[in-house]
Amino acid sequence: MAPVDKSKVPWWVSNLIVPLVNLTLALLVSGLFIFIAGENPYEAVRLIIYGSFGYIEGFAYTLYYTTNFVFTGLAFAVAFHCRLFNIGGEGQAYIGGLGVFLVAINFSFLPVPIVWLLSIAGAVVFGAAWAFIPAYLQATRGSHVVITTIMFNFIAASLMVFLLVDVIRDTSQMGPHTVALPKEQWFPSFKDFASLFGIKIRYSPLNISFLLAIAASVFVWFLVWKTRWGYEMRAVGHNTQAAIYAGISPYKNIIIAMCISGGLAGLLGVNEILGVHHKIVAGFPAGYGFTGIAVALMGRNHPIGIFPAAFLFGILYQGGSEVTFDMPNITRYMFVAVQGVIILFSGALENLFRPQIESFFVNRLNIKASA
């Protein structure tokens, strides 16, 4: 298959049709897994749709998961533009949550909106600090950021369990978690919002962090595509040698990219601590950091793609919990496997059918043009 001229391929073919074909393949393979596990894939799809859209609490859960995936997806994407594989989102989010909690509890004498802003800053700073060390080691010593960020996930998990057991545990309770933050500091939730319109909801984890996720997406788009620094960073990622000749420092850009990435991952802590748990509970990042990799690759590392990809994974998570509820043979790990398949098809194997699809559309358009 001769490669087609890239400039002749319409944008909607490479950015819409090809990802959708890859996603369809991934979902077909996932259906096969559900079949192997002894359940009916059609029934699973029906449950996923019902669980994520069928009732208002379910849909709110879908948007709550979307919030988390936007943060971790953007985190992975920013580093990826500098050709850095930050798979440490999990640990950075964990430490980011520590930042949120420490700021909120220590500045509780300040007015609530200021505490919120400071807590968000705390999340960013703590998450960025946890990404800084792997970034520094990559930039100066060449230690591969994949291994160091994975190690930092393990270290963060150990450190946080140590802190939650021995240092900041709520000693009046048995479990490894801290005391709850004062109630006025809790983010307004969707439940509060709905009650303004007279809609009664029992519980919803969805909260105003969703707006923060939208703001973060705009911020990333502006930063990466509209600033000088974003240009430098993409230049380093695209061709380090050429960037050096152009006077761009890879050292500086690696560190900044990783710190922003870590800061974005830290924002997950805002959603989880201020919005949902109102305290640090052991293991609250719960794999959202890893899911961010799939979200970013599916969204082609652009906020406009990441938002729908995060929504799709929100559907998969919320609908997935409906499935695990109704199908005894399916656990939430099945949906971890689905993520792996999606990363495989929309990341590593993205060239599988791209040449065929692109040349198919280019030829059709040519025929139309000459007719």
Place this chain on the structure above:
Amino acid sequence: MEFLSDIASLINSTLRISTPLVFAAMAGIFAERSGVIDFSLEGKMLMAAFVAAVGSYFLGNPWLGLLLAIIACVSLSMLHGFASVTYKGDQVVSCVAINILIIGLTTALAAAWFGQAGLTPTLNSDQRFLEVNLPFAESLRDVPIIGTIYSDILSGHYIFVYLAYLSVPLVFWVVFKTSFGLRLRAVGENPSAVDTAGINVFAMRYKALAINGVLIAFAGAHLSTAVNANFFREMSAGRGYLALAAMIFGKWHPKTALVACLLFGFTDALQIRLQGVELPAIGEIPVQLIQAIPYVLTVVLLAGFVGKAIAPNAIGQPYIKER
């Protein structure tokens, strides 16, 4: 004598704990020397552990479990090759995909087939590998020094422990003393020169990945059918990444990689011994912090305090023939 037997048991556990790391590091050497990054050692090790445990449970023979694990790991290696050699996808993305896929799939299938906890059934003594007692181990036990070394340190390990250490000179010989090894290293350093010499770059990389799959299967089988008698969720616990770090630290060379693996194994053995022990001046270190020691050590070693590691020249780059 108390001290001496402490040391002996520490060395004994170092040899045992290092075993999966040694297999994984040797597997990594084949892939990376041929120019293919392999972060998926972790996922493949987990896959092998799952398949070996399930296979020997149903077939009643740990060797058949091992055989199935080899088939599974070679298939995963071929998938990695298909994505990153043939379709020139990003090698790291392919590895991350395999790792996440396997973490999910193994636990999901274990839960679907054997119940919600995600454990496979405990294997009985016919279904798992047992310790191998070397000849005369009992009668030599009382001989000073030699007895300790032979009977307490070298004897009584699982077969995988011996195979792992035997694999190191074998890998050295294949990679550095055979024409296959010369081609392998050349493909990783300068694929276009190798291509000019009439050697198929893609075929070489697939062969290297196949050997990689066989070796990593032993590591997984060791975890689930020898030291443990079942598979449990995420039981590889980062060993694939540790082994990769050991391999990089060992500069993609079997002998130095072995030393690094033993160092990791020793740290891990030591951290298990240190749990709950009162240390002079420091007191008892909390167990969560002790458990983090091997991971911290990995970061420290990778930071290259012992000299910068130079990777094979063409690593991570898909080979594209001139058009």
